[in-house]
Amino acid sequence: MRFELIRRDRASLEMALMAPVLALLAAGLVSWALFAAMGVPAGRALWTIAATPFSTWYDFSEVLVKTAPLLLIAQGLAIGFRARVFNIGAEGQLLIGAICASAIPVLLPSAGSPLLWVAMMALGMVGGAAWAAIAAFWRTRLNANEILVTLMLSLIAAQILTYLLLGPWKDPMGMNFPQTRMFQPGALLPGLLPGTRVNLSLLFGVAATIAAYVFMQRSVTGFRLIVTGTAPRAAGYAGVSAARGVWLSLLISGAAAGLAGAAEVAGPLGQLQRSISQGYGFAAIIVAYLGGLHPVGIAVSSLVMSAIYIGGDNAMVFADLPQSAVLVVQGLLLTFYLIAATFVRYRIAWTGTARA
Amino acid sequence: MTHTRRAFLGTASAAGLAAALPLRASAQDALQIALMVPSPAADVGWSRTLLDGTEAAAGAVGGEVTFLESISEGPDADRIMQRAVSNGARFVILGSFGYMNGGLQLARRFPDVSILHASGYQTAPNFSPFAAKYYQGTYLMGMAAAALSTSGKIGSVSAFAIPELITSINAFVLGAQAVNPEIECSVVWVNSWFDPASEREAAQALISQGCDVLFSNAQDTPSVISVAEEAGVYAFNLNSPMKSYAPEKYLGVVGTDWAPFFTAQAQAHVDGSFEGANHYLGMEDEVVYVSDWTPDIPADIKTRIDQTQAEIVSGAFNPMTGPLTDQSGTVRVEDGVTMTRDEIQAMDWHVAGVTTPLPN
Incomplete structure (x- = not known):
């Protein structure tokens, strides 16, 4: 039997809203079977993953801590994705942002200004944008694929980080372990909610959401960007520069990722170390698409995504789930959501039986 | 459970x-x-x-x-x-x-x-x-390694260049030098506790440089051990026995309980x-032990190893005793002086005989 996917004339709003719910149910069912087969009490394990992130103030505050970088990066990436500029290397831009921001407390350990973090955030944004600009340069100059260039630049960024941590920036009191000294208080982001680790970076994410909304839905520049993505030829005839779209997309997404990196080292980490991001740069790609590349959708999907992470960690603490089982549940959820989202936009058309 | x-x-x-x-x-x-x-x-x-x-x-x-x-x-x-x-x-x-x-x-x-x-x-x-005190065990492994090495070159795939691991390598080399003063040791730092692919590559690189005994230093995978077995060179590791991954060429284990x-x-x-x-x-606390020795160690060397082990347990001998010279040839610990526990736990230099410079 042969079938193909036909784009629906109109995607129904009800189905679009139902898709995540159905995905959640399907992932729940398969996980249930999986846990039962493993001999783990399935109901409690799933309940832990789904409910505990929202069950206490502490847990929810940790969800917000994780939401901040995901939200910030995903908003930046989504702008580029809608212009069909695929920055896959947000992880690298995040690392460079973190490195640039760390330069201030590492090189000026005795600087006592309580506003050091402001300069750090600015440097982080510049660093992330500059790292992404390399890809924009090669894309517009040589038509080099930005997916490959940004992705590979991530590997280079990781090596730069390792070099700095093992060499010039190593903590002199750190017993040779690859990490910098702890930052002075002025180099740390102010907290937002007392008693939690939520800091100013959540506001950066919220500000990025509002800015992305205004930019993409209301501004002419944003409209031009979308047109270069959806109808490049028409854009060309209308005198909209494709190169400008590439530069803008990469600079915005790079700056957002760099800021996220700066906020991580100046936030929950308090130092530059090997594992800065727990993969935020890559997870944000999923967040951006789960949110339908729409600023409001991304605000929701970043919250859901970080809740899944926190719930998964809690399942390990409370429900005796091995780490790998948690990863399987997270993978199932995303897979089912993508399947559901596809069916919202497409329908299957049977085109007859198989021919010899 | x-x-x-x-x-x-x-x-x-x-x-x-x-x-x-x-x-x-x-x-x-x-x-x-x-x-x-x-x-x-x-x-x-x-x-x-x-x-x-x-x-x-x-x-x-x-x-x-x-x-x-x-x-x-x-x-x-x-x-x-x-x-x-x-x-x-x-x-x-x-x-x-x-x-x-x-x-x-x-x-x-x-x-x-x-x-x-x-x-x-x-x-x-x-x-x-x-x-x-892994160094107590790695010293003994070094003695066995020197006896079994034909190339005079031994190597270590190591996780992070922190004092604990540096000391383990130093003692490994000191033990080897007690049997063969000319022996040389190369080190590859993989900067991870758990990275099977990098560990595999690092082990292959050391073997291609001529190292014929490998020390898998603080890895949580048997990668180095199995690469060594495939290549026909001896290898040992820390923490728990991995003989099942190298039935022929397993040198032994510096285990912890x-x-x-x-x-x-x-x-x-x-x-x-x-x-x-x-x-x-350490061994005196019954936390560190050595076991699963390969039967290939010459009998006279095995006797020396057993004697040395008994002296370490009794406190009569400490591997980190001078004269100890660093890689630049400077004497760091004078003849007859034993490093203090704080010095051992903060050791950030390699002894002469380790050919790879420390990442600094």
Whole structure:
């Protein structure tokens, strides 16, 4: 039997809203079977993953801590994705942002200004944008694929980080372990909610959401960007520069990722170390698409995504789930959501039986 | 078996939830022990030996273990250890250097929680670093390695260039020099506790340089051991025996058994006598042991190894005794002087004979 996917004339709003719910149910069912087969009490394990992130103030505050970088990066990436500029290397831009921001407390350990973090955030944004600009340069100059260039630049960024941590920036009191000294208080982001680790970076994410909304839905520049993505030829005839779209997309997404990196080292980490991001740069790609590349959708999907992470960690603490089982549940959820989202936009058309 | 607080979710959700508060009710229950490690607990390696030791301690004091595996060092680790304590854990074992800052904060916030922290250097009233004197065992392995090496070159695939691992390599080379003064050792730092692909490549690189005995230093995978077996060169590792991965060419293991130490510390916590202290444990404490020796070691060398081992256990001999010369040829420890424990735990230089410079 042969079938193909036909784009629906109109995607129904009800189905679009139902898709995540159905995905959640399907992932729940398969996980249930999986846990039962493993001999783990399935109901409690799933309940832990789904409910505990929202069950206490502490847990929810940790969800917000994780939401901040995901939200910030995903908003930046989504702008580029809608212009069909695929920055896959947000992880690298995040690392460079973190490195640039760390330069201030590492090189000026005795600087006592309580506003050091402001300069750090600015440097982080510049660093992330500059790292992404390399890809924009090669894309517009040589038509080099930005997916490959940004992705590979991530590997280079990781090596730069390792070099700095093992060499010039190593903590002199750190017993040779690859990490910098702890930052002075002025180099740390102010907290937002007392008693939690939520800091100013959540506001950066919220500000990025509002800015992305205004930019993409209301501004002419944003409209031009979308047109270069959806109808490049028409854009060309209308005198909209494709190169400008590439530069803008990469600079915005790079700056957002760099800021996220700066906020991580100046936030929950308090130092530059090997594992800065727990993969935020890559997870944000999923967040951006789960949110339908729409600023409001991304605000929701970043919250859901970080809740899944926190719930998964809690399942390990409370429900005796091995780490790998948690990863399987997270993978199932995303897979089912993508399947559901596809069916919202497409329908299957049977085109007859198989021919010899 | 590990157990968790199965009853927790029911009560907690019903109560509308104050889970961030310590559960006082657990005081008369079994002692809740949490173990956090950076790598998955495979059948062998560091995480496995810590888990075995923790479960033995739990069995001895009637406790229950929550096992937290593959937790990367950073904000996630801080949150998860806090979560475990909020959930009732009162005795916490942190199995990685990188958990130190988060663990110290946790110790400050929860004075009634006792914390053991691997490989660190900070101490607090309820926060004790612990480490194994692997160097006692790697010295013996070095003696065997020199006897079996035909190329005169031996090598080590090592995780991080922290003093604990540097000391292990130095003792390995000193032991080898006791048998063959001309021997040379190359080192590859992979900067990971758990990275099978990099470890494999590093082992292959050392073998292609002519190293015919390999030391898998603080890896939680048998990659180096199995690469060595395929290439027909000897290899040994730390923590738990990996002979099943190298039936022909397994040199032996410098093993660790944490059960006695963890049990004593957990008991101290229960008795209220836990004190923050730096625990540096070796063969004399029955924490470090050597076993699974290859039968290929010449009999006279094996006799020397056994004698040396007996002297280490009795305290008559310490491998870190001068004269010790560093890579530049400078004498760092004078003839007859034994390094102090603090000096050994802060060792940040290689002895002569290690050909690879330290990453600096």
